Each structure stands twice: as C-alpha cells, then as structure tokens.
Amino acid sequence: MISAGVAIAVARACSSGIISECGCERVPKGAAGGPRWKWAGCSHNARYGVKFARTFLDVAESQAEDIRSRVNLHNNQVGRMAVTSNMQIKCKCHGMSGSCELKTCWRATPDYRTVGRALKEKYNVAVLVDQNNLGRKSIRRFNSINHGRRRQKQKSSMNRGWPGKQWTPRRTKHKRDLSRDLLYYQKSPDFCEKEKSLDLPGTRGRRCNRTAIASAPDSCSALCCGRGYDLVVRRQKVERCNCKFVWCCQVECQMCSFEEWVSVCK
Numbered sequence: 001m002i003s004a005g006v007a008i009a010v011a012r013a014c015s016s017g018i019i020s021e022c023g024c025e026r027v028p029k030g031a032a033g034g035p036r037w038k039w040a041g042c043s044h045n046a047r048y049g050v051k052f053a054r055t056f057l058d059v060a061e062s063q064a065e066d067i068r069s070r071v072n073l074h075n076n077q078v079g080r081m082a083v084t085s086n087m088q089i090k091c092k093c094h095g096m097s098g099s100c101e102l103k104t105c106w107r108a109t110p111d112y113r114t115v116g117r118a119l120k121e122k123y124n125v126a127v128l129v130d131q132n133n134l135g136r137k138s139i140r141r142f143n144s145i146n147h148g149r150r151r152q153k154q155k156s157s158m159n160r161g162w163p164g165k166q167w168t169p170r171r172t173k174h175k176r177d178l179s180r181d182l183l184y185y186q187k188s189p190d191f192c193e194k195e196k197s198l199d200l201p202g203t204r205g206r207r208c209n210r211t212a213i214a215s216a217p218d219s220c221s222a223l224c225c226g227r228g229y230d231l232v233v234r235r236q237k238v239e240r241c242n243c244k245f246v247w248c249c250q251v252e253c254q255m256c257s258f259e260e261w262v263s264v265c266k
Contacts, residue, residue: 001079001115001116001119002057002076002079003053003054003057003075003076003077003079003080004053004079004080004082004083004115004119005112005115006049006052006053006056006057007046007049007050007052007053007079007080007083007109008049008083008109008110008112008115009049010022010045010048010049010052010053011025011044011045011046011048011049011050011083011109012044012049012109014044014045014048014049015042015043015044015045021048022045022048023042023045024042024043024045025043025044025045025046025047025048025107026043027043041092041104041105041106042106043106043107043108044087044106044107044108044109046083046084046087046107046109049083049109050080050083050084053076053080054076054077054080057076058073058076061073061076067129067185068185071129071183071184071185074183075182075183077179078119078122078179078180078181078182079115079119081180082115082118082119082122083109083110083115085118086110086114086115086118087107087108087109087110088107088108088109088110089105089106089107089108090105090106090107090108091103091104091105091106092104092105119182122180122181122182123182125181126181126182126183126184127178127181127182127183127184128183128184128185128187129183129184129185130185191203192225203223203224203225203265204227204265204266205264205265206223206224206264206265207234207262207263207264208220208222208223208224208229208263208264208265209263210229210231210263220263220265223265224265224266225265227265227266228265228266229263229264229265229266230263230264230266231261231262231263232261232262232263232264233259233260233261233262234260234261234262234264236257236258236259236260237257237258237259237260238255238256238257238258239255239256239258240253240254240255240256241253241254241255241256242254242256
C-alpha cells in the first residue's frame, strides 16, 4: 500500500505543477467516446508516479538477495500495478444550460480507498513462498476461496473403434501467474496465545469491553479469540457520594466504596 500511495501522490503532484521534473501525462491517441468527446485537461502522470515509487522504495531491497527482499520487491510492484489497473476517466460537460454538447475527459488516479480495497482482496488470497536449503522456491497458496474444493472427474466415452471403452481426458497442470498476487514468506504470529520467543503476552486475563460491538478493537469478541470471558471483581473503587450543599458555601460528600466488576478473557 505504501508503494501505491507514493505513486498516487506523485502522479497527482505532477498534474498540479508541484513537481517541476514532470507534468501532465501524455494525451492518449484517439477519441474513444465519439465526436463529442475529446481528451483535455491535465491527466495524472501515473507513469512518472510509478517510476518515482520504484526508484524511491525499491533501491534498498534491490541490493539484497534474501527471500524477504524479493518478496518486498514483488509486493511493491503489485501495489503499483493496483494503481495503473484502476485508473479512472473523469469528464466535464460543456454547453448551454448543462446540455453536455461536448465532453472533455482526462485520466485520473484512483482514490486510496479503491486501491486499498483491491489490495485487501489480494491479501485474503495471498501466496506463501517457501525457500528450502537448496535455494529453490516452492509456492503454496493459502486462504484461497477455492481452498478445499474438489473437482469432479469428468469421464466421456468416445467411440473410436473401441465400443464401450471409457476415455478419461488427461489433466494438464496450468502454471499460475503470480505476477499480480501478494506474497508472504512467513506466517504472522497469533496474538491470541502467549509466545515467549516474540514477547507476546496473549490475551488470557486481558480486560475487554463486553458491551462493545463485535467489530470494536476492545470488544470481548475480538480480544478473547472465541474463548469467552469471565466477570470478576478487579478492585474496590472508592468515590465521593451523597454530596450536598451546605450554607454557605461548600459541598460535603461521603466516601463510598464500590466493587468494580470487569470482564476478562478466559
């Protein structure tokens, strides 16, 4: 997302004249919208934005040969491709009383929400990259929407001189194109359980908000990882109570002790 964000920001800065080294993107050839439609305005210079993002972000990773650097370079490129593949055409109408007799159009970079949504979809089906001791890489797909589905074998009988023979077509393995997929080389740690090596305390015994909606970050549904929660008396709480105004001119209160019930993850 950082690589995509840099590309978008630079492309828009070029069209706004903020960066002197670049300007508007070249007008595409042809009028795809017909005789009352033409390219005009100042298109966002996505080409320069992508080039700048590649130079700015990839220079440190390109010097290394480890798997982490290669995965980062690949994901940077995927982020930039999410910008160029979601470019938008924006138009402005011209004419009397908004009749739109002529439209002038230009190419604009997508907003950050559009790019973020596209990358989130790729994140959900990201590909795990393993590197063994020999340096060869094998790629396995996790979290795919198609994971676990079984394809039924389709058999067809063909009468080519062998009546009654069942002919099963050979399966051909198609190599998947991973150029537009996000990659990762290690699984993220599970914050639910305690992990001493990573100094992760886990969420057992952690205080949570039982009245919050499930999507809230401090809700018991989010923090307790499906284990549920307990109500416990955490401490005695002392507050002022039964306050009254005494003439003249002060407020007198009593000190009351309350038991504070809190919810903690199991």
